Amino acid sequence: MTVIPLTELDPADLERIGGKAAGMAVLIAAGERVPAGFCLTTDAFEAGRIPREEVEAAYAALGEDVPVAVRSSATAEDLPEASFAGQQDTLLDVTGLEDLLAAIETCWASLDSERALAYRAAHGIDGSRMAVVVQTMIAPRAAGVLFTANPLTGTRGEMVVDAAAGSGTAVVDGTVDADHYVLGEVIGPHAEGCLDRAQLTELRSVGRRIQEHVGAPQDIEWAYDADGVLWLLQSRGITSLFPLPESEDGQLRVYMEAGHMQGMQRPTTPMGASVMLRITRQWLDLFGATALEVPALLRFIGGRMFLDLTPFVRSPGIRRQLPEMMATYGPRVVPVIEQIVQDPRLTAQRLRIPLGAVARTVIRSAPPIARGVVAVLRRPEAERREILASAGAVREACEAPTDASTVAEHLDVAERVHLQVLDGPVLRSLNPLWVAMGCQSLATGLLHGLATESEVSEVVRGAPHNVTTEMDLELWRIAAEAAEHRELLTGTPVAQLVHMLREGTLPDIGLERFLAEYGHRGAAEIDVGVPRWGEDPAPVFDALANYLRLTDPVQAPDVRFRRAAEEGEAAITQLVQRVRDRRRPLAPLVGLLLRRTRQLIGLREFPKFLWLFALGQVRRHLLAAGALLAAQGQLEDAEDIMFLELDEARAAARDGTDQRELVAQRRATHERELRRRHVPVVLLSDGTDVEATLPVLEHADGLRGAGAAPGRATGRARVITDPRGARIEPGEILVAPTTDPGWTPLFLTAAGLVTETGAAMAHGPTVAREYGIPAVICVKGATTQIRTGQLITIDGASGRVSIE
Incomplete structure (x- = not known):
C-alpha cells in the first residue's frame, strides 16, 4: 500500500514515510490534535508514478474538494541532526484532485532542487527519498512556531514562541515581524501580540508534553483556528542546540571550553577523551592530588574539552577577581564571566578546599620545580641542551617494542606509557617555560609606562629552539631542495603522491627522513583517535605544494624567519635603551630578563613534543587492540576502537560484547559534531551559551x-x-x-x-x-x-x- 492514513503511520518506518510524517505520527501517538490526512509513501516516489486511484480515494475520505496542505516528507528531513527547514516544498490551500496530483509532483521535484542538494552536501547526507503528506487545511486565526528550548541561547529552561495573525508560513519564511515570546516558569501578562496569556500557557504545556514524550527539545509548528482550538502541524528536533552537560547534583554549573588553549575546537573522539581523562588522573596522582576527582575538573561535552569553573564562580574570595584572572584564556571569556558572577542563581558559597591534597601537591611538586627553575636561571644554555637531548631517550622508550599480544595487554601498555614520560622528562622540560614566562612578565612590569605588552612581546620574534618552528623550516628546506620536482609535487593528486611514497616510487626528497622525525605530529594531535602524519602524510604534501608556489625570494620562510630574529634582537636593544634613558638603574635587569625570555621561550613547545611520543605509542597499541577485537567480530575494523572508551574496550575483551552498533552511533554523532561551527566559550549546565545572552x-x-x-x-x-x-x-x-x-x-x-x-x-x-x-x-x-x-x-x- 502506497497511501496510508496519518492515524495508521508507524513513527519508526522512516524509510517509507519520511521525517515529517514520522514526526506527525509521534504527535498522534502522544494523543495530540493533528489535522486529518494521509501519507503517500516513498514506494510511489521510487516507482516514479503517482497511484492516482489510491490518492483519489484518500482525498475523497477527507471531504469533497476540501482544501489541503501538501508537504514534502523526505527520508532525510526533520531528523535530529538535520531539519531541512524550508529546503523542500510545501503547498497550501490545494483544492481538487488534479491540483493535488500536480502538487505531489512539485514536492517530488523539490527533492533535487539546488538548495536541497546543497543542504544535503553540507550535512554529509548522500541520498534521500521523498514521501508526501496531505492534510486538511486549518484556517488559522494565529499560527507560528514553538521551540521547547531557547534556540538562540540554548537554555533548556526557556521556551520561545514566534507567532503572527493568520497563516504560520509568514513566520517560518520570515516575511513578517512575528510576535516574539520567551516563556519561563512564570508567564506574565502580555499587553501586545496576537496571543493571550492562556494561549501561551497552553503552548508551554503542549511543548512540555511533547518534549517529555520524545525525550528531546522540539521545534513545533502550530495553529489556532477561528474557534480558538489549537492544532499541531509538525514537530521535529531542534538541530542547532549544543549538547546538554550532565549535572549529577542538579545544581547550576559553569563550564569553560578549554580546547582552544591547545588550538583544538574539533570534537575529540570518545577514546581520545577517555585517554585524556586517564592522563589527567595520572598527572594528579603524580603531584599527590589523589583526592581530587577528574570529572569534577575536566568534562567533555559534545566532544569538546571543558573545565568546571563552578567552585571558583561561587567562591566569595575569588569571584570578584575571576574576570581578570580569566583574561589569559582569551578576551571572549572575560565579559561572559563578568555576566556569570552577577547571576543570582550562582550565589557565593564557601569553596571547600581539600587542604590535605593541596599540601601533598605542594610538598611533592614545589621542591623539584624550584630546583629546576634555579638550574635554568644559573645555567640556561646547559639546561637547554640537556632538555633537548632528552627527546632521543623519550622517543626510544615510547617506540620500543613490547610483548603485548592480547587486547588487555595492549590496553595495559597504552595506560602505562605516560607514567614513564610524565615523571621526569616532561616535568623537567617545563622549567624553562616557567622561567621564560616569569622573566617576560617581570620585564613587562618594569617597563610599565615605557612600553606596551605588545612591544615587549616583539622580543620573541624568531626565537630559537622551537621544535615546531624547526619542523616547519625543515619542511621548507625539503621544498627548496625539491625544486626540480615542482611539477610532480604541485600537479599530482595528493592521494597519488601518498601512494608513491608508500610504494617507494617517489623521488628521494628527504620526506621519509622528515616523517621519521616528525611523523608523530599532525592536526588535532592531542586526540589519539586522529591519524598522525606518519600514517597519513597528505597534509605534508599540501604544505610542500604551498611552499613550491612561493617564487619571491624575499618571502622565503627561512629569510622571513631570519628577519624576524633580527627584529626580536633589535626589540631588546630598543627597550633597554628606553629604560636607560628614563630609569637607568633598571636597564641591566631589564636587559637580562628580556634576553632570558628570548633565550628560553622557544622551549615552550618542547613538553608537548615529548608527550606526543607517548600519545603515539598509546595510539599504536589501541589500534593493535582494535585489530584483535575486529578479528573477533566485535568491531568492523581496528579504527573503530577510537569510538569506545578505555573501560568499554576492556569490557569488550572480557565479555565478548559486540560493540559495532555502539560504534556506529558514536561515529554518526562525532561526524555531526565535526560539522558544528559554533562552540560556546562558556556553557551552563542548563544548556545556556552565556555569550549568546550578551x-x-x-x-x-x-x-x-x-x-x-x-x-x-x-x-x-x-x-x-x-x-x-x-x-x-x-x-x-x-x-x-x-x-x-x-x-x-x-x-x-x-x-x-x-x-x-x-x-x-x-x-x-x-x-x-x-x-x-x-x-x-x-x-x-x-x-x-x-x-x-x-x-x-x-x-x-x-x-x-x-x-x-
Missing part, C-alpha cells in the same frame, strides 16, 4: 578581536576550516576557527593569522609571534563574516580586522 557590540571600523602577535598586514583572505587538503597562496591571510601546531606549516607562506578562538599563550599565536607574522584571535564568526578572496587588513596589536 548584547551584540557593533564595530564601525570592522571586526574586533584580541591582538596576539604584533604587526600589520594586508592581503587576500583564505578561509580554512580544516588543514587537511588546504592550500594557501603566499601573501594570503589565513582565517581559521582555531589553530594548533598541525596548522603551522601554513604559517610560513601566510601574511597573517585570524582565528575565532584562542588565547595569547596558545600554540598558534605563539608560533605566529615567533615567525613575525601578525595575529588577531577571538574574532567571533570570522570564518563566516570573512570570505576567501576578500582584501583584509589586520592589526595584531589592536586586534582590528578591516574588510576592504
Whole structure:
C-alpha cells in the first residue's frame, strides 16, 4: 500500500514515510490534535508514478474538494541532526484532485532542487527519498512556531514562541515581524501580540508534553483556528542546540571550553577523551592530588574539552577577581564571566578546599620545580641542551617494542606509557617555560609606562629552539631542495603522491627522513583517535605544494624567519635603551630578563613534543587492540576502537560484547559534531551559551578581536576550516576557527593569522609571534563574516580586522 492514513503511520518506518510524517505520527501517538490526512509513501516516489486511484480515494475520505496542505516528507528531513527547514516544498490551500496530483509532483521535484542538494552536501547526507503528506487545511486565526528550548541561547529552561495573525508560513519564511515570546516558569501578562496569556500557557504545556514524550527539545509548528482550538502541524528536533552537560547534583554549573588553549575546537573522539581523562588522573596522582576527582575538573561535552569553573564562580574570595584572572584564556571569556558572577542563581558559597591534597601537591611538586627553575636561571644554555637531548631517550622508550599480544595487554601498555614520560622528562622540560614566562612578565612590569605588552612581546620574534618552528623550516628546506620536482609535487593528486611514497616510487626528497622525525605530529594531535602524519602524510604534501608556489625570494620562510630574529634582537636593544634613558638603574635587569625570555621561550613547545611520543605509542597499541577485537567480530575494523572508551574496550575483551552498533552511533554523532561551527566559550549546565545572552557590540571600523602577535598586514583572505587538503597562496591571510601546531606549516607562506578562538599563550599565536607574522584571535564568526578572496587588513596589536 502506497497511501496510508496519518492515524495508521508507524513513527519508526522512516524509510517509507519520511521525517515529517514520522514526526506527525509521534504527535498522534502522544494523543495530540493533528489535522486529518494521509501519507503517500516513498514506494510511489521510487516507482516514479503517482497511484492516482489510491490518492483519489484518500482525498475523497477527507471531504469533497476540501482544501489541503501538501508537504514534502523526505527520508532525510526533520531528523535530529538535520531539519531541512524550508529546503523542500510545501503547498497550501490545494483544492481538487488534479491540483493535488500536480502538487505531489512539485514536492517530488523539490527533492533535487539546488538548495536541497546543497543542504544535503553540507550535512554529509548522500541520498534521500521523498514521501508526501496531505492534510486538511486549518484556517488559522494565529499560527507560528514553538521551540521547547531557547534556540538562540540554548537554555533548556526557556521556551520561545514566534507567532503572527493568520497563516504560520509568514513566520517560518520570515516575511513578517512575528510576535516574539520567551516563556519561563512564570508567564506574565502580555499587553501586545496576537496571543493571550492562556494561549501561551497552553503552548508551554503542549511543548512540555511533547518534549517529555520524545525525550528531546522540539521545534513545533502550530495553529489556532477561528474557534480558538489549537492544532499541531509538525514537530521535529531542534538541530542547532549544543549538547546538554550532565549535572549529577542538579545544581547550576559553569563550564569553560578549554580546547582552544591547545588550538583544538574539533570534537575529540570518545577514546581520545577517555585517554585524556586517564592522563589527567595520572598527572594528579603524580603531584599527590589523589583526592581530587577528574570529572569534577575536566568534562567533555559534545566532544569538546571543558573545565568546571563552578567552585571558583561561587567562591566569595575569588569571584570578584575571576574576570581578570580569566583574561589569559582569551578576551571572549572575560565579559561572559563578568555576566556569570552577577547571576543570582550562582550565589557565593564557601569553596571547600581539600587542604590535605593541596599540601601533598605542594610538598611533592614545589621542591623539584624550584630546583629546576634555579638550574635554568644559573645555567640556561646547559639546561637547554640537556632538555633537548632528552627527546632521543623519550622517543626510544615510547617506540620500543613490547610483548603485548592480547587486547588487555595492549590496553595495559597504552595506560602505562605516560607514567614513564610524565615523571621526569616532561616535568623537567617545563622549567624553562616557567622561567621564560616569569622573566617576560617581570620585564613587562618594569617597563610599565615605557612600553606596551605588545612591544615587549616583539622580543620573541624568531626565537630559537622551537621544535615546531624547526619542523616547519625543515619542511621548507625539503621544498627548496625539491625544486626540480615542482611539477610532480604541485600537479599530482595528493592521494597519488601518498601512494608513491608508500610504494617507494617517489623521488628521494628527504620526506621519509622528515616523517621519521616528525611523523608523530599532525592536526588535532592531542586526540589519539586522529591519524598522525606518519600514517597519513597528505597534509605534508599540501604544505610542500604551498611552499613550491612561493617564487619571491624575499618571502622565503627561512629569510622571513631570519628577519624576524633580527627584529626580536633589535626589540631588546630598543627597550633597554628606553629604560636607560628614563630609569637607568633598571636597564641591566631589564636587559637580562628580556634576553632570558628570548633565550628560553622557544622551549615552550618542547613538553608537548615529548608527550606526543607517548600519545603515539598509546595510539599504536589501541589500534593493535582494535585489530584483535575486529578479528573477533566485535568491531568492523581496528579504527573503530577510537569510538569506545578505555573501560568499554576492556569490557569488550572480557565479555565478548559486540560493540559495532555502539560504534556506529558514536561515529554518526562525532561526524555531526565535526560539522558544528559554533562552540560556546562558556556553557551552563542548563544548556545556556552565556555569550549568546550578551548584547551584540557593533564595530564601525570592522571586526574586533584580541591582538596576539604584533604587526600589520594586508592581503587576500583564505578561509580554512580544516588543514587537511588546504592550500594557501603566499601573501594570503589565513582565517581559521582555531589553530594548533598541525596548522603551522601554513604559517610560513601566510601574511597573517585570524582565528575565532584562542588565547595569547596558545600554540598558534605563539608560533605566529615567533615567525613575525601578525595575529588577531577571538574574532567571533570570522570564518563566516570573512570570505576567501576578500582584501583584509589586520592589526595584531589592536586586534582590528578591516574588510576592504
